[in-house]
Amino acid sequence: MIEDNFSALIGVVGTLLGVVLGALLNRIARLGKIKVFVNEVDYSFLKRNSSGGFKSMNSITNETEKLAIRVKLDIFNSSEYSRKIMRGIKFRPFENGKELVIKMYNNEVNDITNFATQTGKLRVLNLNPKEIKSFILSVSLDKDIERIYNSKWFLTYKNTSNKEVKIKLDKSK
Numbered sequence: 001m002i003e004d005n006f007s008a009l010i011g012v013v014g015t016l017l018g019v020v021l022g023a024l025l026n027r028i029a030r031l032g033k034i035k036v037f038v039n040e041v042d043y044s045f046l047k048r049n050s051s052g053g054f055k056s057m058n059s060i061t062n063e064t065e066k067l068a069i070r071v072k073l074d075i076f077n078s079s080e081y082s083r084k085i086m087r088g089i090k091f092r093p094f095e096n097g098k099e100l101v102i103k104m105y106n107n108e109v110n111d112i113t114n115f116a117t118q119t120g121k122l123r124v125l126n127l128n129p130k131e132i133k134s135f136i137l138s139v140s141l142d143k144d145i146e147r148i149y150n151s152k153w154f155l156t157y158k159n160t161s162n163k164e165v166k167i168k169l170d171k172s173k
Helices: 004-030 145-149
Strands: 036-049 053-057 066-077 083-093 103-114 118-123 122-126 134-141 153-158 164-169
Touching: 036 153, 036 164, 066 083, 066 122, 066 145, 066 153, 083 145, 122 164
Parallel strands: none
Antiparallel strands: 036 053, 036 066, 066 134, 083 122, 083 153, 103 118, 103 134, 153 164
């Protein structure tokens, strides 16, 4: 009689452990996260040319008017089942503990007119499970050029849990 009850107890415990383990593994599979792969960071110093446009320069001089930065990246959602979002993607240069917050632009064309093409701010990115997207983000700065160039560069965003994620950008050419 004790052996029968013991066998039944082992069966119940085994079933409960199986349910708990299955639920735990399912939860882990749903978690996943966004992985950001920075493929390239380009920058150029710009000065006005005689026709009013901009000309690229090799270094910062007294004539430098802009620092143009372009970041090529791939964004991957590693989750098996859940959508993931990125919000508030920003370029952040850091210098001695101080930071500037600068919105980046998505270089995909949003609107074409007779006179110009317009790109838009990248506000929210919603990724399906196991989806990867490639982007070229850009920012153009016309103040504190030398200070920003000499600082550390980061890309930041808020994830699905509303936590800020910071990615260091390597600006070496």
